[in-house]
Amino acid sequence: MIHLILFGPPGSGKGTQAAKLVEHYGLTHISTGDLFRYEMENNTPLGIKAKAFMAEGQLVPDEITIGMLRNKVNSVKETRGFIFDGFPRTVAQAEALDHLLEERDEEITGLVALDVHEEEIVQRILLRGKTSGRPDDNDESIIRNRIEVYKSETTPVSDHYRRIGKSHTVQGIGSLDEIFQRLTGVIDSLID
Numbered sequence: 001m002i003h004l005i006l007f008g009p010p011g012s013g014k015g016t017q018a019a020k021l022v023e024h025y026g027l028t029h030i031s032t033g034d035l036f037r038y039e040m041e042n043n044t045p046l047g048i049k050a051k052a053f054m055a056e057g058q059l060v061p062d063e064i065t066i067g068m069l070r071n072k073v074n075s076v077k078e079t080r081g082f083i084f085d086g087f088p089r090t091v092a093q094a095e096a097l098d099h100l101l102e103e104r105d106e107e108i109t110g111l112v113a114l115d116v117h118e119e120e121i122v123q124r125i126l127l128r129g130k131t132s133g134r135p136d137d138n139d140e141s142i143i144r145n146r147i148e149v150y151k152s153e154t155t156p157v158s159d160h161y162r163r164i165g166k167s168h169t170v171q172g173i174g175s176l177d178e179i180f181q182r183l184t185g186v187i188d189s190l191i192d
């Protein structure tokens, strides 16, 4: 099994690259942001709980997020592995993920981070906001809040995997294809 964490700040291109990687490696894409948006659109109890946190650019509490992720992982019956996109976003989530995979006698193959500087991601998210219809993409103060949350809560996740030699970084600026080549360069070296 290949289990990859595609890591990086909001707006670093994780969703776009995950879609290409999923096709290339035959993996299953799990984006917790997409799962929350689906729940919200369908007005489920989970979506209703998540909505206020998402609107403010805050993280949805770990308990809710981990429960949703666990259900999703366990619902996939046949796969070569997962690409986790937007998860884990806290060390508690990373520990829960490690534990969940351990129960299946599996483990994270590697975390690959997209490195993009702050001003570039603010501009990218504002541009995406024009078409994404996402309220959290349309307000600069909320975008900056998401970046602050990323710095304080989420960057320790890459340290968590760095300690066990599983954290890698590629430059996230360039054309879609250039970035994809950089990612597959790292991933191929992990799965060979």
Ligand code: AMP
Pocket: 010, 032, 033, 034, 036, 053, 054, 055, 057, 058, 059, 060, 061, 065, 085, 086, 087, 088, 089, 090, 093, 136, 146
């Ligand atoms: P994203 O689409 O990954 O940018 O996520 C959009 C929003 O969904 C985030 O700003 C959070 O409010 C929420 N969210 C997504 N993934 C997580 C996660 N792993 N933990 C907590 N909140 C999350």
